Amino acid sequence: MSIRVLHSGLLTTIQDVGRYGSQKYGVIVSGAMDSYSLRLANLLVGNQENEAALEITLFGTTLQFDEDTLLAITGGDFLTTIDGLKAQLWRPILIKKNSILKFHSAIKGSRAYVAFAGGIDIPEIMGSKSTYMRANIGGFKGRALKKGDILSTLDVGEIGNKLIQRLKKEDATWSVDFNNLISFDDNQLIRVLKGTEFNRFDRKSQINFFEKPYTITVQSDRMGYRLDGTPLSLSENFDLLSEGVTFGTVQIPSSGQPIILMADRQTTGGYPKIAQVITADLPSLAQLQPTSTIRFKEVTLAEAENAIYTNEQSIKNIKNAIHYKIFSN
Amino acid sequence: MPNHYFDCTIKPLGDSAIIVQLGEGIDTKIHQKVKSLSEILSRNTFEGLIEFVPAYNNITVYYNPYVIYNSQKGNLSSFEYVSKHIKKLVKQMTINNNESPRLISIPVCYGGEFGPDLEKVANYHNMSTEEVIRIHSESECLVYMLGFAPGFPFMGGMDERISTPRKETPRLSIKPGSVGIAGKQTGIYPLETPGGWQIIGRTPLDLFLPHMSPPTLLQAGDIIRFVPIPSSDYLNYKELRK
Numbered sequence: 001m002s003i004r005v006l007h008s009g010l011l012t013t014i015q016d017v018g019r020y021g022s023q024k025y026g027v028i029v030s031g032a033m034d035s036y037s038l039r040l041a042n043l044l045v046g047n048q049e050n051e052a053a054l055e056i057t058l059f060g061t062t063l064q065f066d067e068d069t070l071l072a073i074t075g076g077d078f079l080t081t082i083d084g085l086k087a088q089l090w091r092p093i094l095i096k097k098n099s100i101l102k103f104h105s106a107i108k109g110s111r112a113y114v115a116f117a118g119g120i121d122i123p124e125i126m127g128s129k130s131t132y133m134r135a136n137i138g139g140f141k142g143r144a145l146k147k148g149d150i151l152s153t154l155d156v157g158e159i160g161n162k163l164i165q166r167l168k169k170e171d172a173t174w175s176v177d178f179n180n181l182i183s184f185d186d187n188q189l190i191r192v193l194k195g196t197e198f199n200r201f202d203r204k205s206q207i208n209f210f211e212k213p214y215t216i217t218v219q220s221d222r223m224g225y226r227l228d229g230t231p232l233s234l235s236e237n238f239d240l241l242s243e244g245v246t247f248g249t250v251q252i253p254s255s256g257q258p259i260i261l262m263a264d265r266q267t268t269g270g271y272p273k274i275a276q277v278i279t280a281d282l283p284s285l286a287q288l289q290p291t292s293t294i295r296f297k298e299v300t301l302a303e304a305e306n307a308i309y310t311n312e313q314s315i316k317n318i319k320n321a322i323h324y325k326i327f328s329n
Numbered sequence: 330m331p332n333h334y335f336d337c338t339i340k341p342l343g344d345s346a347i348i349v350q351l352g353e354g355i356d357t358k359i360h361q362k363v364k365s366l367s368e369i370l371s372r373n374t375f376e377g378l379i380e381f382v383p384a385y386n387n388i389t390v391y392y393n394p395y396v397i398y399n400s401q402k403g404n405l406s407s408f409e410y411v412s413k414h415i416k417k418l419v420k421q422m423t424i425n426n427n428e429s430p431r432l433i434s435i436p437v438c439y440g441g442e443f444g445p446d447l448e449k450v451a452n453y454h455n456m457s458t459e460e461v462i463r464i465h466s467e468s469e470c471l472v473y474m475l476g477f478a479p480g481f482p483f484m485g486g487m488d489e490r491i492s493t494p495r496k497e498t499p500r501l502s503i504k505p506g507s508v509g510i511a512g513k514q515t516g517i518y519p520l521e522t523p524g525g526w527q528i529i530g531r532t533p534l535d536l537f538l539p540h541m542s543p544p545t546l547l548q549a550g551d552i553i554r555f556v557p558i559p560s561s562d563y564l565n566y567k568e569l570r571k
Contacts, residue, residue, distance in 0.1 A: 020391075021380045022380075023380055023391075024380065024382045025480060025545045026475040026476050026477060026479040026519075026545070028479075126539065134520060134522065135479055135520055135537065193341065193343055193344065196342060241384065241386065242384060242477070242483060243348065243389060244346070244348065244384060244387075244389025244391075245389075246346050246389075248343060249343070266476065266478070268382065268477060277343070278343065278344055279343065279345050301341055301406065302406060305344050308344060308345075309395060309398055312395040
């Protein structure tokens with residue numbers, strides 16, 4: 001089955017959960033910005049959670065299908081239409097041959113995910129299908145989608161086929177409840193752990209970081225969120241050698257304005273790290289639109305780990321519930 | 330009595346990674362420790378380990394806390410579990426000086442369009458461009474780590490007589506293969522990226538080989554020597570690769 005790109009939108013790339021195992025060679029992880037939405041989109045069409053899907057940014061992407069196709073749309077609340085009628089999000093949809101799926105604009109959140117039953121037929125490079133645009137590898141020819149591109153999907157598995165049979169009889173009337181996992185609010189409290197260099201910042205900066213609001217600037221992208229707010233400074237300058245960083249690392253460059261490293265971050269960095277966003281809050285952070293405001297809240301490592309366990313258990317429960325919906329009578 | 334030579338400090342990098350600190354500064358002895366622990370870690374993986382990234386004096390270990398939580402029934406926190414495992418491995422470290430590192434020659438066409446900052450570097454040190462080339466190509470450089478871009482080597486060992494500060498305004502685009510100087514460091518850009526290093530030449534070699542395993546020409550621990558080549562050789566090499 002193939003899918004034709006009628007409009008690329010602002011930025012549409014193929015992403016899975018990321019390219020792990022090659023960071024020691026300087027190869028970035030990439031992958032979905034909001035991994036929870038990606039994983040749930042896959043589960044909704046009977047795929048493995050880590051299959052590749054489309055990540056759509058803010059607006060504009062338009063796709064046409066040359067055959068009936070099982071898909072699911074998750075992520076931000078985008079005004080989305082199928083042949084002009086409002087599309088249902090967070091549930092499996094059997095889209096009809098020749099239909100046009102259009103993402104008009106984001107009402108809440110900034111990234112939508114579209115998973116296709118069977119997954120997207122592109123080769124894995126270093127164990128992943130994620131697009132690494134700067135190195136021109138992965139995804140669709142190593143780049144963002146363009147008008148005229150044609151994507152192929154892989155064979156639909158057992159769960160997907162069962163689902164297609166059901167949807168042929170009637171549309172799904174159920175959807176996934178994501179509210180415990182991801183927040184799409186404009187202003188958020190982002191939970192962090194203190195960073196490895198937190199104590200090297202002066203007293204005032206240590207306090208300001210947790211008390212003052214920071215705005216996500218329009219210079220933010222998949223590589224990093226550049227924030228604007230009260231500048232932060234070290235008590236005295238020191239040289240930090242480059243070392244491993246990760247998704248959610250909050251670095252302070254010499255301008256004093258924080259940068260939060262996101263999915264396309266470099267593997268290593270040499271700026272002092274004031275904080276680290278907890279894993280459980282990364283999808284919500286990834287959904288914030290430019291000009292949104294955030295505040296940081298400190299939590300303990302135990303709280304951060306527990307938040308991961310709780311969220312992973314929720315995803316497991318959702319997976320079971322989806323299977324129940326598909327296989328029950 | 331603890332063996333201080335094999336001491337490490339472990340600090341969390343968030344809830345899914347730890348930094349294993351094996352010393353301070355840039356030092357070949359600490360590099361040996363990093364190398365040794367990397368080798369031990371690749372032979373002693375554990376359920377939930379995702380990957381690790383060696384740097385100058387530490388290793389960042391990435392893990393999946395939920396997998397660890399399930400694999401050990403939550404007796405320890407994931408952080409404690411990983412830390413305990415790593416501390417055990419640190420005790421097994423050996424410094425093996427018998428193993429000789431790989432020696433890799435990097436052909437470089439210096440100056441001209443390939444090295445637009447060569448004259449600036451020469452002027453900065455009141456040297457001729459020939460002297461800069463001679464000093465740069467006589468240095469033996471150790472690759473401490475890869476980072477910044479795929480296959481980008483962070484090297485030490487360049488002769489300090491040619492150390493030059495970064496450019497005040499970084500270039501928006503640097504061609505792949507460009508060889509640069511930033512302070513006491515020298516490096517090679519594998520991909521077209523922005524960058525502030527003083528570019529003195531270019532190699533025709535590809536540093537990033539996405540379809541090979543490992544995917545990079547250079548590895549941490551390699552010794553590099555730059556070999557000057559004329560522009561005709563550079564162009565011939567590029568032609569052959571087509």
